[in-house]
Amino acid sequence: MVSFEHNIKLYKNVEVYMDGYMTIGEVAKVKQISIKALRYYEKIGILKPAYCDPDTGYRYYKNEQMLAIDMIKFLQILDIPLKNWNQYVEPTGEFDLKGLLRDGQIRAYEKIGELQSCLKRLQLAERGIQDTEKYRDCDGFYRREIPERNILRREIKEGLSSVEFHKKLSELFELAQKHQLSANYPSGMMLDVEDGTFTYFVYVEVYENCEELAEYKCIPAGTYECLRCPPKSIMRAAELYPEYFAKHAKFTVVESDCITSPVYFQEYPVELQLTNLH
Structure with missing residues (x-):
């Protein structure tokens, strides 16, 4: 032959x-x-x-x-x-099709979970942009209703540099990813005020309730007094709105990015949101 x-x-x-x-x-x-x-x-x-x-x-x-x-x-x-x-090829040269199909199903369910998480992140980002665009032309203080929000936050020192700020923000996104949470825009800074003591935080909004995490905080729905300002104006919130700080002893200020569509790669204003949260 x-x-x-x-x-x-x-x-x-x-x-x-x-x-x-x-x-x-x-x-x-x-x-x-x-x-x-x-x-x-x-x-x-x-x-x-x-x-x-x-x-x-x-x-x-x-x-x-x-x-x-x-x-x-x-x-x-x-x-x-x-x-x-x-690992799917036996020493005899035979192919373990059952093993591949089993592992394939496991991975397929994982990918479904990843896509669902991605969808939640997209929905969260879209909601944030839509809410922002409604108030883009407001001058001075205005009031708006904001739904309940789940956030992850970490304390920061006053006068944080931009590099340190984004490093902290990245840490929160990594934390969310570790716990399979849908973290996305909006993000920014927060200020807790209690009897004249100021505590600053960097935060990201997440889709899920994750109260088992020390970094978690739920911000209830409410009517917020808002003001559009340059970034990091939260550090000057007391001088921008002295009446509010004088009237309330215990409250939280949220500084949220005001990104709109289309996106221009330039500095965007932020929205200061003040309400009695405690």
Whole structure:
């Protein structure tokens, strides 16, 4: 019987199709995958050609390897690392399809959860922008109804630099991600006032109630007295609204970003929101 290698030698420098084998170009075309990707699979050792001509470098794959390509593409869709491919291949060379399907279902449910979280973040951001646009042309103080908000916050020192502020903000986003919370815009700074003592915080709004976290605070729905100001005006809130500070001994001021659509990459005003929250 004439060997496959012998037949290949007879047709050097000609791309041929042998019964049961396909060239790398044919595999790429049939499976709608790039030759570069197939070479990468070979490089990392998860899918080697059935035969590689030592003289021409032509690569040939068996028809039976097409299922493996489908499974590799499946792994990529589910974001399962290709380095995990070998755990589904038995020492005998048999493929553990049940194992892949089991892990695939687990990853699929994880991706559904991630997409649901992403949707909540988008809805939260959209609500914040819509609320902001309603009051973009207001001058001086105005009142507005704001629904209940869940936030994560951390105390900061007065006079925080922009770099330190964004570092603290990033820490809160990482905390939210760790606990699978939907954190997004709006974000900003807060001030707790109690008997003349000022305590400043950086905060992000989250979709979920997470009262088990020390950083969590629920801001109840209410009528807020608001004022549009330059960023970090919360540090001057007492001089901007002395009557309110003189009248109330215990309250919270929220400084919220006023980003609108379309976005211009320039400094945006913030909205100071004052109400009796305690």
